[in-house]
Amino acid sequence: MEQVKTEVCAGESAGAFVFQSRPNLSLTRPQERLVFWSLAALCFATAIGFAWLGYWLILPFAGLEIGLLAWAFKALRSREGDYESLVIEGDVVVLEWHRGKHGARRELNRQWARVECNCRTPGRNCRLSLCSHGHATEVGQYLNDEARLQLAAVLRSRLQG
Amino acid sequence: MSDAAHAHDDHGHGHPSGVMRWLTTTNHKDIGTLYLFFALIMLFVAGSMALLIRAELFQPGLQLTNPDFFNQLTTMHGLIMIFGVIMPAFSGFANWQVPLMLGAPDMAFPRMNNWAFWVLPVAGLLLMGSFWLPGGAVAGGWTMYPPLFIQGGISYDLTILAVHIMGLSSIMGSINIVTTILNMRAPGLTLMKMPLFCWTWLITAYLLIATMPVLAGAVTMLLTDRNFGTHFFNAAGGGDPVMFQHIFWFFAHPEVYILILPAFGIVSQVIPTFARKPLFGYASMVYATASIAILSFIVWAHHMFTVGMPAAAQLFFMFSTMLIAVPTGVKVFNWVATMWKGSMTFETPMLFAIAFVCLFTIGGFSGLVLAIAPVDIQLHDTYYVVAHFHYVLVSGALFSIFAGIYYWLPKWTGHMYDETLGKWHFWLSVIGMNIVFFPMHFLGLAGMPRRIPDYALQFTEFNQIATVGAFIFGFSQLIFLIVVLKTIKGGAKATDRVWEGAEGLEWTLPSPAPYHTFETAPVVK
Numbered sequence: 047m048e049q050v051k052t053e054v055c056a057g058e059s060a061g062a063f064v065f066q067s068r069p070n071l072s073l074t075r076p077q078e079r080l081v082f083w084s085l086a087a088l089c090f091a092t093a094i095g096f097a098w099l100g101y102w103l104i105l106p107f108a109g110l111e112i113g114l115l116a117w118a119f120k121a122l123r124s125r126e127g128d129y130e131s132l133v134i135e136g137d138v139v140v141l142e143w144h145r146g147k148h149g150a151r152r153e154l155n156r157q158w159a160r161v162e163c164n165c166r167t168p169g170r171n172c173r174l175s176l177c178s179h180g181h182a183t184e185v186g187q188y189l190n191d192e193a194r195l196q197l198a199a200v201l202r203s204r205l206q207g
Numbered sequence: 208m209s210d211a212a213h214a215h216d217d218h219g220h221g222h223p224s225g226v227m228r229w230l231t232t233t234n235h236k237d238i239g240t241l242y243l244f245f246a247l248i249m250l251f252v253a254g255s256m257a258l259l260i261r262a263e264l265f266q267p268g269l270q271l272t273n274p275d276f277f278n279q280l281t282t283m284h285g286l287i288m289i290f291g292v293i294m295p296a297f298s299g300f301a302n303w304q305v306p307l308m309l310g311a312p313d314m315a316f317p318r319m320n321n322w323a324f325w326v327l328p329v330a331g332l333l334l335m336g337s338f339w340l341p342g343g344a345v346a347g348g349w350t351m352y353p354p355l356f357i358q359g360g361i362s363y364d365l366t367i368l369a370v371h372i373m374g375l376s377s378i379m380g381s382i383n384i385v386t387t388i389l390n391m392r393a394p395g396l397t398l399m400k401m402p403l404f405c406w407t408w409l410i411t412a413y414l415l416i417a418t419m420p421v422l423a424g425a426v427t428m429l430l431t432d433r434n435f436g437t438h439f440f441n442a443a444g445g446g447d448p449v450m451f452q453h454i455f456w457f458f459a460h461p462e463v464y465i466l467i468l469p470a471f472g473i474v475s476q477v478i479p480t481f482a483r484k485p486l487f488g489y490a491s492m493v494y495a496t497a498s499i500a501i502l503s504f505i506v507w508a509h510h511m512f513t514v515g516m517p518a519a520a521q522l523f524f525m526f527s528t529m530l531i532a533v534p535t536g537v538k539v540f541n542w543v544a545t546m547w548k549g550s551m552t553f554e555t556p557m558l559f560a561i562a563f564v565c566l567f568t569i570g571g572f573s574g575l576v577l578a579i580a581p582v583d584i585q586l587h588d589t590y591y592v593v594a595h596f597h598y599v600l601v602s603g604a605l606f607s608i609f610a611g612i613y614y615w616l617p618k619w620t621g622h623m624y625d626e627t628l629g630k631w632h633f634w635l636s637v638i639g640m641n642i643v644f645f646p647m648h649f650l651g652l653a654g655m656p657r658r659i660p661d662y663a664l665q666f667t668e669f670n671q672i673a674t675v676g677a678f679i680f681g682f683s684q685l686i687f688l689i690v691v692l693k694t695i696k697g698g699a700k701a702t703d704r705v706w707e708g709a710e711g712l713e714w715t716l717p718s719p720a721p722y723h724t725f726e727t728a729p730v731v732k
Contacts, residue, residue: 068730070391070393071390072389072391072392072394072396073386073389073390077389081385081389085413085417086418089416089420090674092420092421093420093421093424096421096454099450100439101424101425101428101439101450103424103427103428103431104421104423104454105424106424107420107423107424108417108420110420111378111416114378114382114567118316118382118383118386119386120388122315188726189726189727190725190726190727191726195218199585
């Protein structure tokens with residue numbers, strides 16, 4: 047399950063239709079630094095204190111654990127740049143997405159682009175894709191079913207217009 | 208947005224079924240359910256051991272067990288109740304409730320969440336399986352003190368491995384909870400607007416991360432002392448067994464709060480709902496929880512006054528321990544103030560929450576008695592200590608778990624539980640629990656030592672009363688099992704909000720909560 051995207055914006059910009067969404071990330075850098083460094087300081091201070099008394103085997107476990115915590119925060123940070131955007135301008139539909147280390151951009155011809163919305167059950171578990179030339183690109187992954195269905199309706203009307 | 212080819216990785220759209228659903232699930236609700244069922248099974252396993260212990264103690268002499276098996280039972284009862292019941296149960300609540308309360312779709316690291324659960328049954332099997340090994344299960348007490356823990360058989364090695372695995376599970380779970388709470392709160396849900404249950408779990412997870420390396424290091428040093436010729440704690444080789452106690456309690460006193468802080472969180476959700484008033488002194492509750500956590504790092508040696516330490520150290524640990532009563536008192540005051548002039552109703556979750564406040568306070572007071580160094584030297588390793596920590600962990604932690612289950616079960620299952628059976632469960636539990644553990648105060652004050660299968664004749668009556676209470680309490684848990692199974696199977700349809708006074712994001716969802724929730728985060732005003 048991916049992060050929820052709540053920063054969704056859709057509207058007109060200089061005649062173009064623009065849809066953008068970003069993840070909802072509530073962790074601020076100061077919070078992250080406070081939690082990580084306070085835990086690291088506490089763990090290592092304890093481990094070094096006991097190591098000083100000769101009980102050094104706590105130290106490697108503290109290192110492993112803080113390493114895992116650092117990895118977790120790094121993984122969260124890697125999601126900071128995630129976004130998806132869809133722009134319909136003239137005859138061109140531009141899709142852009144970025145997730146973790148992966149990102150891509152795809153341009154479609156508006157006349158050929160087709161909206162596909164498949165729901166496993168009526169109105170539920172829906173997948174929204176823009177298809178063209180036998181290739182489908184999923185859109186609105188971060189939305190819930192209701193918002194995805196609304197986006198599908200908007201896209202259909204925009205692509206027809 | 209992604210290419211369809213990439214999108215196949217996204218497992219959020221299907222609803223898997225069968226055994227594989229449970230083995231491979233990354234859904235926080237499934238994993239929460241797994242934790243809760245694991246805890247329930249372990250509750251009956253470790254509870255059965257408790258009944259065997261109490262049956263043996265019904266009268267002086269040896270009836271059912273031999274002393275070694277009795278020690279195995281007490282050790283395993285403690286280890287399983289702490290690591291197999293209370294901690295997994297609270298992890299189950301965290302898995303179910305934290306994302307729902309925060310408006311998040313799942314935990315921050317769902318796969319790690321799956322691993323964190325599935326290593327637990329392995330540890331449980333290692334612990335339980337050791338009963339069938341040569342020499343039987345560990346019998347040195349849940350505190351794993353050397354020299355007993357250095358001298359035991361193969362089961363001691365397995366227990367060390369099991370403790371490592373449970374620690375790994377706790378670390379993975381804690382990192383997940385910290386990152387989820389910090390990073391996945393709905394827009395507008397600032398830290399000081401979070402439900403108190405999330406706050407208590409944030410602080411609990413912080414404590415777990417801070418202390419788990421100490422436990423891992425301590426048991427690894429036991430392992431190397433046993434198998435690799437080191438002498439960290441082996442007095443025969445110049446090691447210091449007392450140092451193990453310092454290291455162990457440096458972990459285990461915060462662990463005590465790890466076992467009780469989520470209980471504070473649950474009760475802080477339940478009481479305002481049934482008092483139909485907001486929680487009194489929310490900010491002070493947060494600061495009190497944080498204060499308890501901070502103080503938990505500087506009180507460890509109150510568990511070991513009898514090993515001998517300078518008077519200054521005794522005074523320091525005595526006063527620092529007493530200091531914990533201040534933030535705890537703030538909490539109790541706030542719960543009572545929340546109820547004060549509230550439009551209270553007494554459904555089962557509220558009954559358990561009220562019992563928690565009253566009985567946990569008794570456990571807290573007996574803790575204050577034990578904090579007094581000269582008194583503790585008299586009462587150390589007596590049944591007074593057993594009474595104290597059972598008032599904290601049974602009427603504290605376990606009763607809060609019952610309160611939480613009754614409170615959120617309708618949201619989880621979509622059905623109302625049987626209120627009549629719930630009340631039977633409550634009254635039998637609360638009466639049974641007090642019959643078991645209250646007389647133990649008198650036994651301890653009279654000098655009856657803990658962890659013995661036989662005792663002097665003068666202790667017989669109180670032991671008999673305690674045993675009768677234990678069977679009432681133990682068998683009343685079957686009612687709880689029936690209530691849970693009955694509610695899962697069917698019952699009156701629960702409304703979305705379930706309780707009239709319930710506030711929070713989880714109550715905005717349908718009952719039962721859909722498999723996927725908050726795919727788009729709500730905005731909290």
